[in-house]
Amino acid sequence: MVGSERRAVLAARRMVVAAHPAVSAAGHRVLAEGGNAVDATLAMAAMCWLALPGQCGIGGDAFAVVREPDGRVWTVGGSGFGPDGAEPGFHGDGPVPTRGALSVAVPGAVGALSALHRQGASRSLDELWRPAVEAAETGVACSAKTHRDVADNVDLVRGDAGLAAMFLPHGSVPAPGARLTFPEFAATLKTLAAAPESFYDGELAHRAVDHLRALGAPFSGAEWQACAVPLTGPPVTGTYGELTVHQTPLPTPGWMMLQQAAVCDGVLSGLPALGGDAVHWLAAAARRAFADRFAFCGSDNDAWQDLLTTAATAAAREDIRSGRLAPPAGTRPDGDTTSTVAVDDSGRAVSFIHSLAFTFGSGVTVPGTGIVLNNRFGRGAYTLAGHPNEARPRRRPLHTLNAWIATDARGRLRFVGNTPGGDGQVQWNMQVLSHLADHGLDPQQAVSAPRFTIYPGSDADTLGDAPELRCEDRLGDDVLAAVAAHGHRVRRLGPWEAGGSALVIAADHETGSLAGGADPRQDGVALGD
Known part of the structure; x- marks a missing residue:
């Protein structure tokens, strides 16, 4: 009974595995062209944002464990704080909302990927993310998973102009195989490939904070700057x-x-x-x-x-x-999350995972950018007074x-x-x-x-x-x-x-x-x- 349905095993000297064929193909292409496992992971992360957009995105979080050929193991952690203005009592007697602007934590994915790139990559972000940019511009086939995600959350998608533009382009749920284009997302990805720090202290950061504040989330902007440097270490x-x-x-x-x-x-x-x-x-x-x-x-x-x-x-x-x-x-x-694993021919290995928390996260996009924001603050933080996971400024909510x-x-x-x-x-x-x-x-x-x-x-x-x-x-x-x-x-x-x-x-x-x-x-x- 154990595993009898699928027992074929692929033997190789370098390998990637992901939850979507296009994502695996992106990583394998990088390895075949001489890139290392970190390069492959970065390429797969960007392709995931298009192939599995309900599960992950620029506005989400990301974590990785890396083993180097010499045996050294290190990690990168990308998750952020909730709003500086969300002091205990801000949410009243109820829990933190699980959708909408109040559910958002500062996204950590960009910072984590930037650190992963600095510490282990052999190729530029522009080169590694170019295939994803081109796919966003020319169109990506809607997968069965994305079709289900949109169908199951159609009211959420319809309620945000940015989500609706991307995933209800003709006013109805796209069928599997339908071409979806993401021109605003492509432009954002180009910007971040050149300057990932702009996500935390630049035009993208200011647009995100201004939009969230307009929706009632008490972000100051300083908490975004504080999350520019991800958690790294053993x-x-x-x-x-x-x-x-x-x-x-x-x-x-x-x-x-x-x-x-x-x-x-x-x-x-x-x-x-x-x-x-x-x-x-x-x-x-x-x-x-x-x-x-x-x-x-x-x-x-x-x-x-x-x-x-x-x-x-x-x-x-x-x-x-x-x-x-x-x-x-x-x-x-x-919750919707996706992940990748990669091993190159020198023995370097990367386990990588990223998420928006729930499907399509908070249901809030940053206007004009294609960025879908997470709902990690609403999913992870408690409103139990005195609890070590109580929602407080500059405290990251516990993660999954x-x-x-x-x-x-x-x-x-x-x-x-x-x-x-x-x-x-x-x-x-x-x-x-x-x-x-x-x-x-x-x-x-x-x-x-x-x-x-x-x-x-x-x-x-x-x-x-x-x-x-x-x-x-x-x-x-x-x-x-x-x-x-x-x-x-x-x-x-x-x-x-x-x-x-x-x-x-x-x-x-x-x-x-x-x-x-x-x-x-x-x-x-x-x-x-």
């Missing part, structure tokens, strides 16, 4: 068996994957893959991570470090063995995006992966890691395997919902019954309906080749040579 790391797992640091939940790995280390390898006990352990570890995140964590404290100690891990294991499930916090594992790379005991690359899917990400990343490391699945089997998701997690918009474990029914009746017997309230989903779009590249050092897998839940493809 990853947070943990171990799983003989692997070292490198994850993105705060404000991402990368530590949560490491916590789950610590709790499950040495347990899952002795259990049947995707049997009732294995699913229970993975689900219970994820539920513990979200409960701990909600109880202790914000983007500007180090509480997560105490949750990864030997004592904390032992306590979590004992609770699971004793049948004690952590209390729910609250979120839905939804995370990316990971795993190396072996000698520091060699073993796996590079990620997935979109809101708070499903850290759960599904852990599931994929276990499939690869504990049970020897190949990358395609690992990303195709039946998936399950604890609900709720810890986002802001559905705090307090009743807990459940959402399982693809391919797990089978016996497994679902066994999981329910462990105390989980199981909700059955269709065979491929859990969500996400997991991507993995695995390095085989015996053969000197790479193998890749792209999630069949979206339209992804692995390309290499």
Whole structure:
């Protein structure tokens, strides 16, 4: 059952995987022409903005983990602050809105990509983004995913002049295959390729801030300037068996994957893959991570470090063995995000992820630019007085995006992966890691395997919902019954309906080749040579 639907594995010495064929093609072209994995990632990011515009964009956030050929690993984090004027109490007794101008945080994607370029690229942004500029000018085929995104959010799209111009060009939802052109976006992309800093302290910044202020969001402009320099530095790391797992640091939940790995280390390898006990352990570890995140964590404290100690891990294991499930916090594992992975022939690897938060983000565009703004502030920040994730000026809201790379005991690359899917990400990343490391699945089997998701997690918009474990029914009746017997309230989903779009590249050092897998839940493809 595990991955039986798609088992072909592509072996290569350099490879990219993305959730859309045009995006993979853009990255593979760069590698084939002598560019490195960072170059390929930058090219794929720009093509994603056109091929998957509901999921990501210039007005969103982005994070990356990079492994250099010498074994050094570094990260880039691009996310921003909410408005300087949104002091506690600004939103009254209710939550931060999840759509509209009040939901917007300063976008971090441009700053992250600029830093990624400065620290690791071999080619100019103008060269790497030129194919995306040309595609925006001449037209991009509307994918089935974009068609669904527009159809499912047509009122939101119709409510903003910029969104309507791009995605309802003839007043109706474009059919799959229809040509969509983005002339304003093309001009913006040219500007940013030449001067990415203008997004934070230039004409683009001023236009964005002025528009948001006119819509009632209390941005000062200074918070935009403060986000020009992204978060860079080493990853947070943990171990799983003989692997070292490198994850993105705060404000991402990368530590949560490491916590789950610590709790499950040495347990899952002795259990049947995707049997009732294995699913229970993975689900219970994820539920513990979200409960701990909600109880202790914000983007500007180090509480997560105490949750990864030997004592904390032992306590979590004992609770699971004793049948004690952590209390729910609250979120839905939804949201639109997309990601890429790339490995070049020198062994450099990049795991990259970017998002607008919800589909089409806030539903607000910056007039005349083609920029769709995120709704990360509304999705991520709480209005709970005194909480470490309470909405405050110059505090980044907690994030859902995370990316990971795993190396072996000698520091060699073993796996590079990620997935979109809101708070499903850290759960599904852990599931994929276990499939690869504990049970020897190949990358395609690992990303195709039946998936399950604890609900709720810890986002802001559905705090307090009743807990459940959402399982693809391919797990089978016996497994679902066994999981329910462990105390989980199981909700059955269709065979491929859990969500996400997991991507993995695995390095085989015996053969000197790479193998890749792209999630069949979206339209992804692995390309290499």
